Amino acid sequence: MRKINQKEHYFYIDILRILACLCVIYMQCNRIADPYTDTSVYRQRMFVETIAYWAVPVFFMISGATLFDYRERYQTGAYFKKRFLKTGLPFITWTLINLVLKVALGQMEFRPSLSGMIDLFTNTTAEQVYWFFIPLFMMYLCIPVLSLLKDYKQILAYMTAMAFLAYSVYPVCCTFLGISFN
Known part of the structure; x- marks a missing residue:
C-alpha cells in the first residue's frame, strides 16, 4: 500500500476558484442567449460575457493542475x-x-x-x-x-505546441483562406 502524502495547498487556486465561480454565476444570470438587439442592455450583457468568459477554461486548468500529481x-x-x-x-x-x-x-x-x-x-x-x-x-x-510525462518537459512542450497549432492556428488559417475543415 502506498503512503498517502498530504497535498500542498495553494491559496491562489482558492482565489481563482472563487472568482471563477462568481464569473460563471454572472454569465448564467446574464441571459446572453437573447437575440441581438442594438441596445445598451445587450452591450452590457456582452461586456459581462466578455469579462467573465475566462472562468470555465480556468476551471479546467485548475482541475489539471490539482490532479497532475495524483x-x-x-x-x-x-x-x-x-x-x-x-x-x-x-x-x-x-x-x-x-x-x-x-x-x-x-x-x-x-x-x-x-x-x-x-x-x-x-x-x-x-x-x-x-x-x-x-x-x-x-x-x-x-x-x-x-x-507520466511531467518530468519530460520537451515532450509536453511539443504536445502543447501541436495542440495549439491543430486547434487554434489551423482553424483560423482555414477560415481566413476560405478552406473548409472538419
Missing part, C-alpha cells in the same frame, strides 16, 4: 474511482433526472435506443448546460498519461 497520493485505479464518484455519477444521475422531467413535461422526445443513449450523454441532449462534462472527462482520461 500519483503521489494514490494509484490510478483510485484516481478513476474518485473522478467517477465526484463527476461521472452526478453527471449520469442528473442527466437521467433531466431526461425524465423533460419527457414528462413534453419538452423533449426520447426514443430509447443505443444511439439515443449515446447521444444523450455524449451530446448532453437532456441538458445543454452540461456540455463541460464531456471535455472534463476527456481531460480526466488524459491526465494519467500526461502525469
Whole structure:
C-alpha cells in the first residue's frame, strides 16, 4: 500500500476558484442567449460575457493542475474511482433526472435506443448546460498519461505546441483562406 502524502495547498487556486465561480454565476444570470438587439442592455450583457468568459477554461486548468500529481497520493485505479464518484455519477444521475422531467413535461422526445443513449450523454441532449462534462472527462482520461510525462518537459512542450497549432492556428488559417475543415 502506498503512503498517502498530504497535498500542498495553494491559496491562489482558492482565489481563482472563487472568482471563477462568481464569473460563471454572472454569465448564467446574464441571459446572453437573447437575440441581438442594438441596445445598451445587450452591450452590457456582452461586456459581462466578455469579462467573465475566462472562468470555465480556468476551471479546467485548475482541475489539471490539482490532479497532475495524483500519483503521489494514490494509484490510478483510485484516481478513476474518485473522478467517477465526484463527476461521472452526478453527471449520469442528473442527466437521467433531466431526461425524465423533460419527457414528462413534453419538452423533449426520447426514443430509447443505443444511439439515443449515446447521444444523450455524449451530446448532453437532456441538458445543454452540461456540455463541460464531456471535455472534463476527456481531460480526466488524459491526465494519467500526461502525469507520466511531467518530468519530460520537451515532450509536453511539443504536445502543447501541436495542440495549439491543430486547434487554434489551423482553424483560423482555414477560415481566413476560405478552406473548409472538419
